[in-house]
Amino acid sequence: MTENKDQNNNPFSKGKNGNNLLKSPKFNAYWIYGLIAVAFIALNLLNIGQNPKETSWQTVKNKMIKNQDVERIVVVRNLLEVNVYLKSESLDKYPDLFESSFDSPSKSGPHYTFPIGSIEQFANQLESAQSNISDLNRIEPEYTTQQNYFSDFLGWILPFALIIGIWFYVFRRMSKGSGGSGGAGNIFNVGKSKAKVFDKESNININFKDVAGLAEAKEEVEEIVEFLKHPQRYTKLGGKIPKGALLVGPPGTGKTLLAKAVAGEANVPFFSMSGSDFVEMFVGVGASRVRDLFKQAKEKSPCIVFIDEIDAIGRARGKNPNMGSNDERENTLNQLLTEMDGFDTNSGVIILAATNRADILDRALMRAGRFDRQIHVELPDLNERREIFEVHLRPLKLDPKIDPAFLAKQTPGFSGADIANVCNESALIAARRKKDLIEKQDFLDAIDRIVGGLEKKNKIISVDEKKTIAFHEAGHATISWLLEYAHPLVKVTIVPRGKALGAAWYLPEERSITTKEQMLDEMCSTLGGRAAEELTFEKISTGAQNDLEKVTKQAIAMVSIFGMSDKIGNVSYYDSTGQSDYSFSKPYSEKTAELIDKEVKILIDASYKRAKQVLLENKEGHRKLAELLLEREVIFSEDLEAIFGKRKFGSPKLEEEIKQIPKKEESKEENDTESKAV
Ligand SMILES: Nc1ncnc2c1ncn2[C@@H]1O[C@H](COP(=O)(O)OP(=O)(O)OP(=O)(O)O)[C@@H](O)[C@H]1O
Ligand SMILES: [Zn+2]
Numbered sequence: 001m002t003e004n005k006d007q008n009n010n011p012f013s014k015g016k017n018g019n020n021l022l023k024s025p026k027f028n029a030y031w032i033y034g035l036i037a038v039a040f041i042a043l044n045l046l047n048i049g050q051n052p053k054e055t056s057w058q059t060v061k062n063k064m065i066k067n068q069d070v071e072r073i074v075v076v077r078n079l080l081e082v083n084v085y086l087k088s089e090s091l092d093k094y095p096d097l098f099e100s101s102f103d104s105p106s107k108s109g110p111h112y113t114f115p116i117g118s119i120e121q122f123a124n125q126l127e128s129a130q131s132n133i134s135d136l137n138r139i140e141p142e143y144t145t146q147q148n149y150f151s152d153f154l155g156w157i158l159p160f161a162l163i164i165g166i167w168f169y170v171f172r173r174m175s176k177g178s179g180g181s182g183g184a185g186n187i188f189n190v191g192k193s194k195a196k197v198f199d200k201e202s203n204i205n206i207n208f209k210d211v212a213g214l215a216e217a218k219e220e221v222e223e224i225v226e227f228l229k230h231p232q233r234y235t236k237l238g239g240k241i242p243k244g245a246l247l248v249g250p251p252g253t254g255k256t257l258l259a260k261a262v263a264g265e266a267n268v269p270f271f272s273m274s275g276s277d278f279v280e281m282f283v284g285v286g287a288s289r290v291r292d293l294f295k296q297a298k299e300k301s302p303c304i305v306f307i308d309e310i311d312a313i314g315r316a317r318g319k320n321p322n323m324g325s326n327d328e329r330e331n332t333l334n335q336l337l338t339e340m341d342g343f344d345t346n347s348g349v350i351i352l353a354a355t356n357r358a359d360i361l362d363r364a365l366m367r368a369g370r371f372d373r374q375i376h377v378e379l380p381d382l383n384e385r386r387e388i389f390e391v392h393l394r395p396l397k398l399d400p401k402i403d404p405a406f407l408a409k410q411t412p413g414f415s416g417a418d419i420a421n422v423c424n425e426s427a428l429i430a431a432r433r434k435k436d437l438i439e440k441q442d443f444l445d446a447i448d449r450i451v452g453g454l455e456k457k458n459k460i461i462s463v464d465e466k467k468t469i470a471f472h473e474a475g476h477a478t479i480s481w482l483l484e485y486a487h488p489l490v491k492v493t494i495v496p497r498g499k500a501l502g503a504a505w506y507l508p509e510e511r512s513i514t515t516k517e518q519m520l521d522e523m524c525s526t527l528g529g530r531a532a533e534e535l536t537f538e539k540i541s542t543g544a545q546n547d548l549e550k551v552t553k554q555a556i557a558m559v560s561i562f563g564m565s566d567k568i569g570n571v572s573y574y575d576s577t578g579q580s581d582y583s584f585s586k587p588y589s590e591k592t593a594e595l596i597d598k599e600v601k602i603l604i605d606a607s608y609k610r611a612k613q614v615l616l617e618n619k620e621g622h623r624k625l626a627e628l629l630l631e632r633e634v635i636f637s638e639d640l641e642a643i644f645g646k647r648k649f650g651s652p653k654l655e656e657e658i659k660q661i662p663k664k665e666e667s668k669e670e671n672d673t674e675s676k677a678v
Contacts, residue, residue: 036161052083052105052113053097057122060084060114061129069093070139073126074110075119078145082122083110119143196272197296206260212391212416213384214254220375221245221262224350228266228302231348243340244351244370246310248358249377252417255354258377259306262352269303271296275312275353278332286313286332294339294349302348310353316362333362340370359576379415382408388416392423399439406440410447422446467630468533469494472543474626475532476504476525479614481640481647485521488647493634516564519554523607524614526551531611532622551607555600565599568592618644 060082064070069090074083086094086109097111098104105111116122123141130138208218227234227241234241247255256272263270273293278286297305313332343349353371355361365371380388385408393404411419425446430438473492480486492504511518530544563570573587586593615622621643628635628643641647 033161033165036157039157052110055084055112055114057082057114057116057125060112061125064112065129065133065139067093068133068137071109073139073141075116075122075141075143076146077119077143080116080118081113082116082141084112084114085109086111197269197300206257206264208261208265210391211254211257211261212387213380214258214377217247217258217375217377220373221258221352222265224352225262225265228262228268228304228348228350231302241348242350242373243343244353245373245375246358246361246366246371247352247354247375247377248356249354250356250379250415252415253377253379254416255377256306256308257416259304259352259354263304263306266302266304269300270306271300271303272306272308275307275309275314278313279329284328284331286328287335290332290335290339294343297349298343298347302350305349305351307351307353309355310365311355311357311360314353314355314361314365316360333365337364337370380419385411385414385419388419389423392420396423396427397437399437402438402440402443407443407447410444414450418450422450425449466494467626468537468541468543470629471532471536471622471626472529472541473504474622474629475528475530475611475615477528477635477640478532478618478622478625478644479528479611480504480525481644482614482618483521483524484648485515485518486525487522489637489640491634491636492629494629516558516562519558519564520603520607523551523554523604524611526554527604527608527611528615531608531615532626535612535615535619536623536626551604552600555603556596558603559596559599565603567595567599 060070064084064086067090069086070084071087072085074085075081076083088107091097091107091111094111126139126141208222211218224242224245231241247258249255259272260270271293278289293305297303313329313336315329340351351371358374366374386404389404389407393402407422411422414422422443423446426438426442429445429449430442433442435442473494477489477492480489489504526547527544529547530540533540533544558564559568561572561574563572575587588596624643625635625640628639
């Protein structure tokens with residue numbers, strides 16, 4: 001009751017508060033099978049009323065032909081059967097014909113049928129049987145071929161029945177996976193939206209306090225909450241309530257969370273659907289799902305419709321219709337645009353959409369009256385990471401010494417989702433160690449695990465391989481220590497994790513623009529691994545593949561995007577709008593392409609030479625570092641400082657921060673359990 005009152009106060013309210021719009025009749029496969037069976041029986045019955053009586057050639061010859069009761073004789077070639085039609089005035093002579101009311105021939109015939117051996121033979125037999133009948137009364141056989149409707153029908157219907165059966169099966173499987181309240185439970189509901197609805201009853205109860213950081217984004221969406229709560233305030237002044245906002249940012253940064261929080265704060269239903277849910281293998285399904293989603297939303301207004309991964313449908317429509325454009329997707333997008341234009345601004349439905357590629361979205365989506373606001377949701381900085389940790393540490397049983405600020409420092413570049421993952425993982429690790437509280441070490445291990453994939457202690461690496469890896473990693477470390485702009489090093493390990501056999505961790509400075517010098521120094525330190533291998537062993541290995549890939553991409557970007565090569569000059573072939581069809585044709589000539597290739601090679605060669613130079617000049621230090629790595633498997637910035645002396649460059653503040661990162665001792669306990677498992 002109270003809820004109804006609530007709604008009536010709201011100008012958006014349609015006074016409708018039922019779930020019945022989600023219901024649809026429940027058909028199932030058995031119905032179809034039943035229908036097919038009925039059709040079979042009906043056909044059979046029809047046939048039954050037409051059945052000529054079985055007889056034999058002898059009877060026909062000796063009785064019917066002799067008495068001149070036969071009107072026509074029809075030979076059915078394909079069935080090797082003869083149908084006999086009697087004269088209507090003679091029918092009385094054959095009372096047995098119609099004695100059964102169920103299985104009897106029709107009055108007009110054929111009345112009798114009998115099998116024959118071959119057509120020629122029968123023709124001869126008929127000829128001779130009529131040899132003493134006058135020409136006038138003689139019966140000439142007619143010839144036909146007959147369709148056997150029944151078996152033909154079977155032949156047709158069976159494959160169809162099979163296909164229908166398979167369809168049902170597939171649909172049931174599909175809809176089971178996506179059991180949203182759209183009720184896409186069967187074939188008749190394909191076009192229904194699969195939106196998940198969270199309304200007042202099943203409230204998600206996510207509020208702004210559950211969303212840490214994201215201060216600016218929150219401020220922007222707070223306005224939407226106000227629109228939903230007090231629409232009169234805006235409409236009174238003649239303002240129009242926005243229809244939609246686009247949340248833009250990398251994966252896991254809390255876009256879904258923020259949208260849910262808006263719904264939670266405004267206390268309105270929340271429809272959630274992913275862009276990829278609209279796209280289906282059938283033509284027209286996407287568009288009809290959009291229609292259905294908006295229909296449902298309007299009935300529940302005011303509400304929030306959230307479309308995750310909108311890029312799945314909202315990608316720019318191709319300019320060249322012949323080149324692999326996707327009609328189905330475009331239809332869906334067009335329907336979405338139509339719906340957005342269609343509903344009244346003040347209908348109380350606000351659409352939030354999320355994407356991590358705003359640049360590839362169709363411009364039409366961003367036009368006024370559609371998603372005309374973009375809200376940026378970025379990766380959290382140090383402070384925000386601390387806040388996110390605080391949110392996710394709340395439900396955990398912690399060692400009181402745990403400091404969220406410390407954890408935030410350990411996790412540069414982590415998204416909110418990664419941090420949630422770290423917290424969960426640390427609880428699992430602590431549980432495995434049979435602890436009552438989660439301690440610092442558990443967190444550090446969880447972070448390591450998430451950074452580098454699971455440690456693979458049992459991966460077998462030969463002594464030679466280990467040596468190669470150590471010198472390779474020491475090469476990276478040495479160069480990044482000595483070059484001015486390389487990222488400061490945190491630690492280097494040769495403990496294999498995931499696919500990597502060794503790794504060097506850096507603390508990336510938070511830069512907004514990068515200079516050419518910085519890029520060159522980074523390339524040089526990335527190539528340090530291979531350079532070290534070549535200098536030390538006079539052999540190179542596949543271990544540098546990842547490094548080479550990174551360097552090549554970097555060099556190509558420098559030449560063709562950032563305009564940093566002399567020969568190409570200040571030219572950028574990058575198209576930030578994503579609207580061009582460069583996928584098939586490059587925006588530059590063949591000659592330029594060659595020049596770009598040359599420039600890229602020159603850049604990489606120069607960096608490699610420089611890397612070798614640096615390593616040669618610091619041969620002793622590099623060797624010491626590699627040996628230390630072989631011995632300890634993990635080394636830290638202090639170890640580098642002990643070998644090369646204090647780092648001449650970089651910000652002292654950052655260096656200080658690095659030093660505060662504690663060194664993780666390989667925990668004995670874990671080693672024990674793991675070695676048992678081997
Ligand atoms: N700012 C944040 N505060 C608290 N938790 C967060 C934050 N950002 C992310 N999380 C955690 O990460 C999880 C995943 O975030 P969410 O699904 O909202 O990310 P997303 O940006 O929508 O990702 P995607 O682009 O992959 O859909 C959330 O459920 C939440 O636990
Ligand atoms: Zn490397």
